């Protein structure tokens with residue numbers, strides 16, 4: 428059975444198909460309301476979540492399926508010391524597909540080797556988050572109508588931000604993409620991503636500390652939260668947490684058709700005053716997340 432651990436496992440054509448399906452679900456939800464009747468999705472969340480878990484659950488319900496699972500490690504046998512492999516092997520006897528979030532990088536990959544049912548990586552530590560990327564791609568397609576010829580600014584915690592890592596991977600497969608990586612020195616994109624993704628694909632990119640100086644160049648601004656839970660010490664987090672705060676004033680020189688994105692949750696990095704700006708897309712992302720997950724669940728379960 429096929430799993431989704433890393434966004435690069437999906438070809439560009441498969442992503443196009445998922446986006447077409449998601450758009451069709453948005454237009455004709457009734458057509459899909461029984462597609463997964465009798466199927467069960469298990470959500471195994473060893474880390475906090477609002478959007479990812481609930482959009483997976485809503486997605487399965489809207490496909491006519493059912494949902495089981497847990498939303499914190501403490502309420503599962505992992506609190507007794509059970510391994511991820513044993514937990515997943517167990518759930519594999521009860522469910523048809525698993526969406527799993529875990530603080531350890533690689534845990535969903537290990538899980539996929541412990542069961543025959545598909546595993547969807549719903550975020551593994553500071554590593555990857557492929558279904559947020561599908562959500563982001565659907566949003567980009569609906570807002571911009573294309574994936575080529577875009578200048579994307581990633582801003583904030585580019586070191587630990589798993590949504591950033593996955594979206595960089597996905598976007599580096601399209602033509603004439605330029606990436607501007609805006610972060611404090613301590614929170615730059617990891618070298619392994621620069622080498623194995625950006626440089627390998629000859630992506631034009633540059634790093635800067637200054638959001639204001641690059642604002643006029645951007646077609647997309649992807650803001651992110653400083654990932655407090657990944658820091659080794661609280662002092663560093665406190666020093667870096669407010670490195671960037673997007674306000675209406677900072678958008679004065681931005682393009683009229685800029686798309687402001689954020690995977691959410693936001694803490695302080697986008698002022699609520701920006702929510703009224705027609706360029707703010709982050710709640711559209713939230714909405715799109717359910718539809719693309721419906722398309723993905725159908726694909727991995729082999730539902731026509």
Ligand code: NCD
Pocket residue numbers: 478479550556559589590651652690691692
């Ligand atoms: C993101 C995550 O969990 O990585 N949230 C999400 O899934 N929408 C981003 C974050 O937590 O900052």
